[in-house]
Amino acid sequence: MSGKPKLHYFNGRGRMETIRWLLAAAGVEFEEVFLETRDDLLRLQKSGDLMFQQVPMVEIDGMKMVETRAILNYIAAKHNLYGKDLKERALIDMYVESIVDLNDLVMRAPFQPADNKEQYFANTVDKATNRYFPAYEKALKDHGQGFLVGNQLSRADVHLLESLLMAEELKPDILAKFPLLQSFKARISNVPTIKKFLQPGSQRKPPLQEKDLPKVMKIFH
């Protein structure tokens, strides 16, 4: 028996956070092995467990999976969070991939040099409020269901909630012009497994603090 999935990453959000969210939403318990130092990463690379010498890596169902998308695709499909057919899947993928783009923007904000921070922030808010949020607001409006795709929870809903909350951490009133996204956020936050994940004491990780930046950079660079 393979047991619980085991996540290998540093003790922070990064690219692993979306995987934590999806496992939690699916009601799957998981364990975590944290990389604390550069030596921890080097040791893992030398072990041959990282196909492309990179983390995230997730031990799951007898596999040592790498590549964030691959891991998420597998979890979503396994736990019926990937739509009921090819067309629903296509729609989910379109939303999910755009959310990846948006998250990338938001995630990189703390890593910007001081002289670029303000412009970067402005650009991120602009993209969020003029490109991405309008598309999701329209999708919810046109679809008229509680969920982005189909009539049940999918990974698209989980990833979007994660993204909305991260965007609000960047700018608390960022959803001001998006009433459907606000009600979506409230509704999906109340899904029992997700509600549990949002409470203190879960395996959800806090946003990266400025003081932790040097430590993270040291592990990966």
Place this chain on the structure above:
Amino acid sequence: MAGKPKLYYFDGRGKMESIRWLLSAAGVEFEEQFLTTREQYEKLLQDGSLMFQQVPMVEIDGMKMVQTRAILNYIAAKHNLYGKDLKERALIDMYVGGTDDLMTFIIKFPFLPAEDKEKELAHIIQKATGRYFPAYEKVLKDHGQDFLVGNCLSWADVHLLEAILMVEEKKSDVLSAFPRLQAFKANISSIPAIKKFVEPGSQRKPVPDDKYVETVRKVLRL
């Protein structure tokens, strides 16, 4: 009836090239609408055809699909190039993730300032020969089969061939230390649909040049 898929992009490789490869490997004929002016792009925006204001966009089976990965996933699944079960799919996704990372370096390359190109080229070759090619060489060695996953052609094979050819364009002997990848390249290239795509006269696009970069910058106002 849905008709042939229609690809909206610049007349060049970029992010659309992997989609052209996959459609061709699947034996699917497709049409192309090339963006050459800002006005064409703005019209697509105004029509609401681009969900996130970006290309690639592919009209396929009644959908206006955007997001390269979404489009590739759909084509692969529809044409039985995505493995026979979840575990094969997981392997394919992992392998495609690696080749995607490698090809992304090359896609960005033409847009770099001239003074950064030499260093980046060295970086690409180092990543290809030090990280990615060894991983795929090992996969082929470990199972001894001709295809990466499930002993039959999948998206992973098509994507890897595309990546190999792209890197070889930058350094022609880059496969010298990888005998199995050399055999793989020969095998996959000889599959009729792929052989046809690699020959002159197909819809495969050439190595991006300055004109391509200029067009992209003009249309997208970068």
